[in-house]
Amino acid sequence: MKAKFWFIPFLLLITILMPCKNTSMASARKKSAVISIYNNLSDSTYDKDLDKVVQKELQKRLEGLYIELDNQPYASLIKKESLSNKDLSDVLTLLQGSQANYFVYLELLPFKKHGINYVAHFDKNMTASVFLWLVDLNQSKTIYRDHFSLVGKDSSPDWYIGNKSVALKALDGIMFKAGEIISAKLPL
Template identity: 25%
Template sequence: MATIYINNAKATYDDEIIAKLTERFNAKLKTYEIRKGDKYVEKLHKMGVTDITTAERTDILQAFEGENVDYVVYAEVQPPILKHWMSLFNQGYAATVTIPVKIIDVKGSKYIYNGKFTEQADNSAVIGGVGTKSAVMKAMDKIFVKTDELLVSRMPMNK
């Protein structure tokens, strides 16, 4: 199995976002031999596909042609939509996070899943004590509950 995780959040905590994404998906897919998909992203770029969310299934299958890969899992954290509010004594942030996910059965040449997950979370505290990171991470945790269910229900776990 090849995994492609992309972080387009463009936040100061980008490394933590990709680490959380990688850890969560890899934990659910631990029965598979997992390969990082960096070289396949490069192949897609050479094929003219610079935004993988727009890649067709056939483009992705072509990038994996001749490889010993049964499944591809692609997940991308898109830039969160952030809202800020303040009152007399506290402030807060709400974050809406969207993560498109594609799971492709390479050998069967079909999608197992092609969609996206969107969740919102917020965080508030006394003025000066809150930032966007906590709200973004909470929203990601909500998404992971759904992706966990997806992986358990759709992926063969006896590999």
């Protein structure tokens, strides 16, 4: 029985002593640089809470995979101005001279609320809308550009549901979708 397993310690020794090819820093992937801008046009009383949700999702999708460059010089130029009606040439002009490979632009549009009164309870629906634009700055082309919406729903027997809770519920869902698009479409 002892003679049958003599090769196991030998294999372990070879595995440990074998040089690893991908452990050096030189062989690590060169990360692409990204400028991400989030523009909140919802104009609500709870913008800070909405901003936290969006920033958390963007950070989760970009941190560690890309080098995030400072967006302040560019974000200040478009503060409270929509890029959804701009052309690619406008964005390329705006970001001219940056060291970024990619541009991620996310715009939160105003929420639409709908309430329905029933005899026994109250339903509230809030529609969150987002404009997402992914641009390859090296090749001067749009990777992804689209508006999409999601409805958050809540109901209560006491006819009181806060707009904030329903809006955050809708925003959580739409940011998950936006995050998935960023992960799937934005090249490493």
